[in-house]
Amino acid sequence: MRETLRRICELQPYYSSDNTPEMQERGRLVRQALVEEIRALHVPLSAALGDFGHDILVEGSDGIGRKTELAWTRLCCKQMSPRPTVGFYVVLHFSTDGSGVNIVVGCSSSKFHNGYSIVLPLEELDNRCEWARNIVLEDRGDLEPFTDPNDFGARAKLPKSFERASALVKKVSYDDIEDGVMEQHLVEAAEMLGAIYAAQRQGRELSxxxxxxxxxxxxxxxxxxxxxxxxxxxxxxxxxxxxxxxxxxxxxxxxxxxxxxxxxxxxxxxxxxxxxxxxxxxxxxxxxxxxxxxxxxxxxxxxxxxxxxxxxxxxxxxxxxxxxxxxxxxxxxxxxxxxxxxxxxxxxxxxxxxxxxxx
Structure with a gap:
């Protein structure tokens, strides 16, 4: 995982919305290599998710059509987040300047309301992230080490919304990316996600x-x-x-x-x-x-x-x-x-x- 993550960071400063050779390589890494490397951590991640670890989903995307500034790879319980537009998940975002990888516990920018999934106004999205932080704080007693800013250097509207939907962030700088460090923080993030799922299952988020x-x-x-x-x-x-x-x-x-x-x-x-x-x-x-x-x-x-x-x-x-x-x-x-x-x-x-x- 170390080599994959560092290489993605190295490719980030070469971002283009076009399918350049650098963007083709980045896409293969976030959609294939990194997905397989996270899947290899199935046992510890499943244990961390607890009751929600039986159907772990791992997937990645670098944009549909034109390439996105913030390519991502996410993991979640498939039942609780069958699509990236639904629910909460752990997601890896890469700083646009290549300075590191951000391990995020975040959510979709849409939510169930009046029988359908609707796009949330920014204020409600902030409230949703605050709700998630309060759940984790209640469960763990603190938010450490997921207290870094949700600023990944994005400029375009959609990637900016990814930042806004990041409730808890741990940034691992390029030089600190190591397999053991990443596994530890991914397991911590999965534990936090499990607490959020348990609160959702109790009906604590829905009115x-x-x-x-x-x-x-x-x-x-x-x-x-x-x-x-x-x-x-x-x-x-x-x-x-x-x-x-x-x-x-x-x-x-x-x-x-x-x-x-x-x-x-x-x-x-x-x-x-x-x-x-x-x-x-x-x-x-x-x-x-x-x-x-x-x-x-x-x-x-x-x-x-x-x-x-x-x-x-x-x-x-x-x-x-x-x-x-x-x-x-x-x-x-x-x-x-x-x-x-x-x-x-x-x-x-x-x-x-x-x-x-x-x-």
């Missing part, structure tokens, strides 16, 4: 509304699920565990505020009737494993209630619920409470995600 849309798509468009390959949704038992945990957290808070409660989740389009003095409040509870809840899913009946009883309803959202997966009896714990009493649903944007279409 509650996006999670609900995935469930709808699984039913109405099963072929789409098969094509995407990503298993971000929770099963029925896991969803129930999360919902019950949210109800417990909400009930504890409402009681602490002096409300007398009646659980109506099974019979009404709201979860609690809450009474205090002469006040009657209709409370809807939403629980999620997501770390944020800027969008939630509601039924037609729930929306109608919040509009009809505006000023007398409450929305309680419990985010960041941690799920312990178990095939027989999953359990949920934790959660961060957000209470919106006297919630005005019309201050939020309503977007239809599914329709009942009757003959």
């Amino acid at each position: 509650p509304a996006d999670q609900a849309e995935l469930e709808i798509i699984d039913i109405t468009r099963p072929a789409a699920k098969a094509r995407s390959g990503q298993g971000f949704g929770l099963n029925a038992k896991e969803r129930t565990a999360v919902e019950l945990r949210a109800m417990d957290v909400a009930e504890e808070w409402l009681c602490s505020q002096g409300y007398m409660l009646r659980n109506t989740a099974a019979t009404e389009p709201y979860d609690f009737e809450a009474k205090k003095d002469d006040e009657l409040l209709y409370v809807e509870v939403k629980g999620t494993t997501s770390d944020t809840a800027n969008a939630i899913a509601m039924t037609h009946g729930e929306v109608a209630l919040h509009r009809r009883e505006k000023g007398r309803t409450g929305l309680i959202i419990v985010t960041g619920i941690r799920l312990k997966k178990d095939a027989e009896q999953p359990s949920a714990s934790g959660g961060t409470l957000e209470t919106l009493i006297g919630w005005d649903i019309d201050e939020w944007l309503l977007e239809p995600t599914a329709f009942r279409v009757s003959r």
Whole structure:
């Protein structure tokens, strides 16, 4: 690997968008030689990815048609990132001046939303990278040694977006490129990637509304699920565990505020009737494993209630619920409470995600 990586670095200053002899050689190295050399590290990389190490994908590209400034070779779990436009992965980018190779834990510049993959605005791409760093920090306690700048010397728009999508970077300078050094950092990067995948599998990146849309798509468009390959949704038992945990957290808070409660989740389009003095409040509870809840899913009946009883309803959202997966009896714990009493649903944007279409 040492010779391959150094040779790619030596070729970088000769970059041309045309298929020059130097670019032909660089292409063979990133698409073939380096791919095979990373595949040879399958055992340690598979162990580092943990539950996601069973279907490692390694591939490289130097551009489609015209050559790109930032040729790349990436490794990932195929199920979690079947294409470079989807999900998170470890990717090697080469500084345009040939000064070194950047080992990156990064992401695609697109994301699932409203049933499809959309290109993210730069601000949202930055937020996605920040989310990944927080996951790794939570898992490992620090980000070292992946704290180098995501500046690889790119000038063109697409390569610049590759830089922007680099959440964690370890630059290995040309003189320091050695087989042992590269293997160590690739394994570290794979461990970080495994932590991000585990958080995604728990549903921590998708909003509650996006999670609900995935469930709808699984039913109405099963072929789409098969094509995407990503298993971000929770099963029925896991969803129930999360919902019950949210109800417990909400009930504890409402009681602490002096409300007398009646659980109506099974019979009404709201979860609690809450009474205090002469006040009657209709409370809807939403629980999620997501770390944020800027969008939630509601039924037609729930929306109608919040509009009809505006000023007398409450929305309680419990985010960041941690799920312990178990095939027989999953359990949920934790959660961060957000209470919106006297919630005005019309201050939020309503977007239809599914329709009942009757003959």
